[in-house]
Amino acid sequence: MRIVKVFxxxxxMLILLGCKSISNKPHGRFQKExxxxxxxxxxxxxxxxxxxxxxxxxxxxxxxYAYGNRPKHIPSMQQEWKMxxxxxxxxxxxxxxxxxxxxxVGQLKSESEVLFENLEAVGLQTQIWVGFQPExxxxxxxxxxxxxxxxxxxxxxxxxxxxxxxxxLYNHGGWFGNPENQLRIIKALPNHDLGxxxxxxxxxxxxxxxxxxxxxxxxxxxxxxxxxxxxxxxxIITIGQGNLEKEMIQELIDLGYKGPFGVLGxxxxxxxxxxxxxxxxxxQHIFR
Numbered sequence: 020m021r022i023v024k025v026f027x028x029x030x031x032m033l034i035l036l037g038c039k040s041i042s043n044k045p046h047g048r049f050q051k052e053x054x055x056x057x058x059x060x061x062x063x064x065x066x067x068x069x070x071x072x073x074x075x076x077x078x079x080x081x082x083x084y085a086y087g088n089r090p091k092h093i094p095s096m097q098q099e100w101k102m103x104x105x106x107x108x109x110x111x112x113x114x115x116x117x118x119x120x121x122x123x124v125g126q127l128k129s130e131s132e133v134l135f136e137n138l139e140a141v142g143l144q145t146q147i148w149v150g151f152q153p154e155x156x157x158x159x160x161x162x163x164x165x166x167x168x169x170x171x172x173x174x175x176x177x178x179x180x181x182x183x184x185x186x187x188l189y190n191h192g193g194w195f196g197n198p199e200n201q202l203r204i205i206k207a208l209p210n211h212d213l214g215x216x217x218x219x220x221x222x223x224x225x226x227x228x229x230x231x232x233x234x235x236x237x238x239x240x241x242x243x244x245x246x247x248x249x250x251x252x253x254x255i256i257t258i259g260q261g262n263l264e265k266e267m268i269q270e271l272i273d274l275g276y277k278g279p280f281g282v283l284g285x286x287x288x289x290x291x292x293x294x295x296x297x298x299x300x301x302x303q304h305i306f307r
Contacts, residue, residue: 153193244281259301
């Protein structure tokens with residue numbers, strides 16, 4: 020009897036160790052529940068309606084996505100979010116693009132303001148991925164840029180918190196997209212729960228400092244958006260067609276990154292449905 024018990028315990032230990040090993044392997048991270056389709060609204064060449072977009076996600080087997088709109092999508096924004104909820108599709112993030120010539124603390128431009136209005140109206144509690152127009156910072160000193168961005172992020176974060184949302188800094192190029200500057204903003208606002216969304220293609224011009232940057236950003240990374248990468252470009256290609264993305268993804272996993280990955284539905288001129296599928300197949304192929 021004792022021998023049987025020992026054998027059973029031994030088998031259980033092997034099973035647990037096996038599960039742990041599988042979960043730590045890269046391919047175990049690329050199940051659809053850990054992938055967030057992104058760039059499927061504003062970059063949709065087929066200009067799908069909310070119903071058509073959600074049906075596309077259902078066909079592909081995704082139960083979540085991030086919503087990044089253009090001004091033309093504002094009239095249907097609430098409709099899409101409500102339909103997504105009815106279908107059990109989670110909106111993991113929404114997009115907010117700040118132009119500090121038009122968006123002021125206490126007075127956002129109408130396209131920015133309506134996002135908060137719709138979040139409140141629908142009761143959607145999610146991440147708000149914030150990018151800043153790079154040109155705004157070109158004529159500012161480092162300290163001026165830091166002051167302006169901290170004021171705006173603090174204002175946005177306060178508003179987001181009231182709605183049950185959180186602000187994430189998106190590396191959309193320029194001064195604000197620089198990891199060092201994003202860390203300075205976060206550290207200047209210690210009482211706010213802020214994260215970082217790291218996009219491979221927006222970091223294309225800083226490949227030499229990739230390893231250093233992700234180590235510093237790791238505690239704040241809420242999502243990493245993937246695409247194929249070649250040093251010589253172009254910036255956005257299908258996952259698996261580059262020669263850098265596998266190593267870059269593996270480095271993240273080796274560092275202990277546990278968050279989700281974004282999968283782009285955007286390659287210039289392409290259909291998001293086909294692109295999402297190609298990127299998924301490429302991702303699973305390089306980590307098979």
